[in-house]
Amino acid sequence: MADMFGILRRAVAPGRKDGRPGVPTRAPEHRQHNLFDAAATFVAASVEDDQERMDEASGWVSPEALSFGVGELACRAVIALARERDESPDVVARTLLGLAAE
Secondary structure, eight states: OHHHHHHHHHHHSTTOBTTBOOOOOOOOOOOOOOHHHHHHHHHHHHHTTOHHHHHHHHTTSOHHHHHHHHHHHHHHHHHHHHHHHTOOHHHHHHHHTTOOOO
């Protein structure tokens, strides 16, 4: 009867022996990239003209997700610059693109 409980305990809590916790096994290092990680890497690589990193980052997520992430990054950057410069986001965005102020 005691053997049956031991078998059941090992089945429910694998890695344990004699009631002691087992050493947790580490998952292989395989990092999942999200769309913001991909967007940040893609934009930084674009600025540095690093085509290899751009290609790598664009493979982490779908093209639609990358586009969304790049757009979100642009919005956040314009907001941060507008606050820093004490200007409107419209003025900052137009200035960054070299457009005339309206």
